[in-house]
Amino acid sequence: MAEVTLKDVARASGCSVATVSRVLAGTRPVGAETARAVRDAAERLGYRPNHVARALRSRSTGTVGLVLPQITNPFFPALVRELEHALHAEGRALLLADCDDDPETEAARIGALLDRQVDALLVVPADERRSRPAVAAAAARVPLVLLDRGCGAGVADSVAVDNAAGMTLVLDHLAATGRRRPCFVGAAGTASTAVERHAAYEAGVHALGPDAARRAELGDFSVEWGRAAVDRVWPSRPDALVCANDLIAAGALQQLRRLGADVPGEVAVTGFDDIPLAGLADPALTTVRQPVAELAAEAAGLLVRRPAGAAPAARRAVRLAPRLVVRGSSAPDPAAAGRAGVPA
């Protein structure tokens, strides 16, 4: 019942606490004889090290904080899953914080996690600009990796998908399948994903031909905005809607269906992220798949390597290549519409 401690194991194995600690932690060679006795006793008593005491002494909790803007955003669960696996595989635990897209609670959460002495922080900043102070302050105290979104230049290491490359994949695909009058449905604001995807669209839309209009509508990353955007854009009959993420695309698909538009016959729709919903939409959504597992592995890797508050010059910005997943919503052959869905 009562917790069995090092002292108990020491008594049972007839040696000192120090020795027991050394055997179990393997920090220093110990005589084979004693080592066996210690291990025996530990086993027999069912000794489990107390991580709290260990953390206090060694100043390392083996704990990583993850700060998300909104776990209900369907892109994150897969990311959380991979991170959890990567961290637990190294014997670290994951302290989760959700900040409801609000930079102030985000700052509070980051503070709370630091107070709990997390060894490192993973942050998906809620707002490129307003998240910055808290993130920068935290980065000075522990290794911190920005995930998925940026937070101003040189604040911390970051790992994200190569948004520009993803957008290029989309544009090339649309060009190859003969689309000529695209429209970008993106998100306003300073969020790096919004900015980068939009910029890449602007930069690459000429791939669809010299006469491709640089039309873009900006709202936010939501289904509702996807629906609203269609109402504004559909009258001008674009032949492709390039959406900045899958939620927008899902909303767009839904609204186009209501308006009786033929997808992909009249208009192709593409998303970004490849959330589970994408494969389930009707028609299934052509989108850019983020390399979630690799993002997580890369982030976890950066964390262990980096000392806290490394020189700003040494910041790394890892960009991983995405993959285009072609589904029914952009099927080159309209006859295949609604049938080409690839299960999520």
Add this chain to the structure above:
Amino acid sequence: MAEVTLKDVARASGCSVATVSRVLAGTRPVGAETARAVRDAAERLGYRPNHVARALRSRSTGTVGLVLPQITNPFFPALVRELEHALHAEGRALLLADCDDDPETEAARIGALLDRQVDALLVVPADERRSRPAVAAAAARVPLVLLDRGCGAGVADSVAVDNAAGMTLVLDHLAATGRRRPCFVGAAGTASTAVERHAAYEAGVHALGPDAARRAELGDFSVEWGRAAVDRVWPSRPDALVCANDLIAAGALQQLRRLGADVPGEVAVTGFDDIPLAGLADPALTTVRQPVAELAAEAAGLLVRRPAGAAPAARRAVRLAPRLVVRGSSAPDPAAAGRAGVPA
């Protein structure tokens, strides 16, 4: 740079460590004069209490472990969000573990969390039967609340939606809208949600009339199974598919669409949980909404109140009432199909 500790504050305020602790924790009255001095010094030095040391001494980490079977199951993110908010509001932190639907990793995760001295555990067991040993063992050591799913009788306190009531809502609705030949598409296995929903269906299907067939197909809680089930069931032309959760229903809808079936004209489809996807499906899915916020609040409440390993007799099983959300997939008037979607 260096952490400022109680000792520093004591020195700066000219009193002892004990007094500083008392002032800051408010555990014992302290002279107004000294109190001010201490608070001043603490403020000035930017003192932040070290939770690890506090935890070691007071044997309470202020930390709660949450063990999920699969965070990528779209039902969980909303639950996690509410739990996170409820716990952080009380100054506790959330240690998250995902066990990939595998009882063995689940046991390992539970062990890891216990080793980290969590004050309490919230567990959504992966398997009613195989999760039991680990859960029971953990429940003997810390307050433990089972969430959403059960894990054998009397193992721990539990909080879940009233599955039977939810199924009754569905059946009553179908009966009221004239459906007479329903088919249940559920999940096999011992998971309590699967069992309870199925049982409630069997018990209540007569509400659709004396001749309602007690037909049921059992697979698992997945989109794929929803699709497969339709292939098996559609030939016999049921006029309602009562699915055990929204994922199954989404798969069913997708497959029915491929087969050219008219939903809700020919056949109604209902789900369970009201995950975000439900409102986005085409037609939008009629389903049973779980009171997620209340579940979280109730679970968090139970945790703080319960001492570890309370007498089995005193276990509580809280059941919360769900709500029926009627959408297009069961619209009484087929003409309204595809248009009655309520945004998620």
Add this chain to the structure above:
DNA sequence: ACTTCACGGGAAAACGTTCTCCGGAAACTT
């Protein structure tokens, strides 16, 4: 036969709290 090591082991000091004592002074009792 003396140093000089390498080696295995123990005692005890940290780590930053909380909390139990204990003592002195002031405030009440008789």
Add this chain to the structure above:
DNA sequence: AAGTTTCCGGAGAACGTTTTCCCGTGAAGT
């Protein structure tokens, strides 16, 4: 005026580790 309580504050012991010293012992080097 002596006893009794209350109040405020400090010294110091815990909490369970890790880690720094230090002390033997025996083996190797002179």
